[in-house]
Structure formats: C-alpha cells, structure tokens
Amino acid sequence: MDFDFGLTALGGRFHMDWVHSGANPREVVRGWADLVGVDEDGLEELRLLRRDVLMLLASPLSDEEVHALWRAAARYYPDFPVEENEPARGRVWLTEINHELHPFLGDSAHEALAMESVNDSVQSAVIALAESLTPRSELPLEPLPAKSVVAAVERCAREVSPSLAFRFLLRAYSAYDSPVPASLWPRFEEVNQAFGYGEFMLSTIEYLLEE
Template sequence: MEFDFGLTALGEQFHMDWRYSGNTPQDVVRGWAEVSGGDEGSPEDVRLLHEDIQLLLASSLSDEELHALWRVAATYYPDFPADGVEPPRGRAWLQDVDREIRPFLREPVDAAPASRGTSASAQSAVCALAERLTPQRELPLEPLPARAVIAAVQRCATEVGAALAFRFLLRAYAAYDSPVAADSWQAFEELNRHFGYGKFLLLTIDYLKEG
C-alpha cells in the first residue's frame, strides 16, 4: 500500500470539521463506507478496514488500550456527550464501525485474519521507537497520557501485529508532534520497507524529522 489504510486511515475522517460529514461518528463511518464500497470507490479499502478491526477485536487488548490507539489516529473524535449520548469507546466503537461497513464488504469474512509482520525483530523495533516518542503537546479535546499510548502501541506490536502497531505509532508521533531523530528516521524507513508499505506512508511524520 502506497498510502495509509485501514483503521488508521479512517481516523483521518475525524478532523476538526468532521460534523459536516455526519451528525454522529457512526454517520461519518457509514458515509465513508458508502463512497469506498460503491461502484466508483475502492472496495479494497473497506476490506482492509474490516481486517484491522477483526484483528483488534480478537486480541487481548483492553478497552482503554484500544481507545488510546484509536484516539491518536482520530484526533478530533469526541470525548464528550453529543445530544446526551456518550461516544462509544474501545471494543464498542470497533463493533460499531464493523457494523456500519459490513453492508459494503464484497466478500464478508467473519474469522479474524492472520496477523502480519509479527517477527520478533519487527516487534522489538516498533517497541523501541515507541519508547522514543517525546510529546510536545497534548491531544485536542482529551488529555491522553503519552505513556498510555506508548504502552498500547507496544502491546499491539506484541499481541496483535507489528505491522498494524507501526501505523498507529506513526499517528502517535504526529498526534503529539514528537520529533524524529535521524537514527529513528532510519529505523522508521527500514520498518516501512519490511512491512511492504509505500514511501508515502512516512509522510505522516516527515515534517517531524530533525536535522
């Protein structure tokens, strides 16, 4: 994949003006799925999102860990009641997303897919880069300790898959404006190649490079 995809890419729909795309978070997901899963869209995008969700739902990650991962991908996902309704978190939110996109899957698959990129060396490299995350700001709307995000990324790498954790890690660096030292950038590039991701995925943190 040349660009981001799956759950981390869905997070981009929750920008500052996301309410113009729907009254509720579920509306935003459904609208995205209608476009992506339609005749003029990219059904593969829906399948890849479904795959990410199934991997996370089948994991042992807690609701708080899942919420931490989602929040660094979706910067302006609400953390307050809208019309008296609390936004779903953790597994409840992933199940909502899955329910909204299922009608647009060309070949629905209920079984959790096998994780990819789970070699011990890849896991260790993702975890090491997570430790180097140095927050320069807080997330908008919700103070979420960077330490909780680091721990969630590391758990994702070891319990779910290093390839998925890597995409969340990129989002985490961007969410916290964490600088990327030269040696860290080299490690990001090596992992990006290892997972078979395109060069454009690293644009997420390109502006954070030091030196």
C-alpha cells in the same frame, strides 16, 4: 500500500471539521463507506478497515488500550455527548464500525484472519521507536498521557500485529508532536519497508523530522 489505510486512515477523517462529514461518528463511517464502496478498489479499502477492526476485537487488549490506539489516530473524536449520546469507546466503537461495513461486505462474524509473519527484529524495532516518542503537546480534546498510548502500541506490536502497531505509532508521533531525530529516520524507513508500505506512509511524520 503506498498510503495509510484501515483504522488509522479512518481516524484521520476525524479532523477538526469532521462534523461536516456526519452528524455523529457513525455517520462519518457510513458516509465514507458510501463514498468508496462503489467499486472493487473501494471495497478493498473497506476490507482492510474491517481486518483492522476484527484483529483488535479478537485481541487481548483492554478496552482502554483499544481506545488509546484509536484516539492517537482520531485526535478529534469527541469526548463529549453528540446528539445527547456519549461517544462509543473501545470494542463498542469497533463493533459499530463493523456494523456500518456490513451492507458492503456482508457477514464478518466468521472471517478468518491470517497470522502475521514478522521477524522478531522488526517487532523489536517498532517497540524501540515507540519508546523514543517524546511528546511536545497533548491531544487536543481528551487528556490521554502519551505513556498510555505508547504502552498500547507496544502491546499491540507484541500480541496483535506489529504492522498495525506501526501505523498507530506514526499517528501517535503526529498526535503528540514528537520530534523525529535524523538518526531515527533510517529505522523508520527500514520498518516501513519491512511491512511493505510505500514511501507516502511516512508522510504522517515527515514534517517532524529534525535535521
């Protein structure tokens, strides 16, 4: 994939003006699914989103770890009631996303997820890059220590999917305005290539690169 996709791309839709895309978070998901789910390319985007959702639903990660990953991607996801309803967290939110995808993709309850085959060195590289995250700012809404997100990314890399963890990590670097030393950039490129991602995937953090 040349560009971001799945849960991390959906998180990007929760920007400062996300309320113009829906009155509440579920409407944002529904509106985007309505927009793209009209042809095969769009349906593939929805399938990739559902794959991320199902992986985390089936994972050993705690709800707080799932929420930490999601918030790194969705910086302006509300931490206050919307239409008098508390925003869904963790697996409840993932289940709500999956529900909004059902009209387009059908039943996903028994969908099989292929095991991800990744070299141990690539997994270790993702974890090392996570450990190098150095926050210069906090998330704009919900206080969420960078160390909590880093820990969730590392566990996701070890026990769920290194490629998914890497996409969340890119969002976390951006969320915390973490500098990317020039010495680390080749490692980001190597990991990105190992997962078969395109050059534009790294545009999430390119502006953080220090010369």
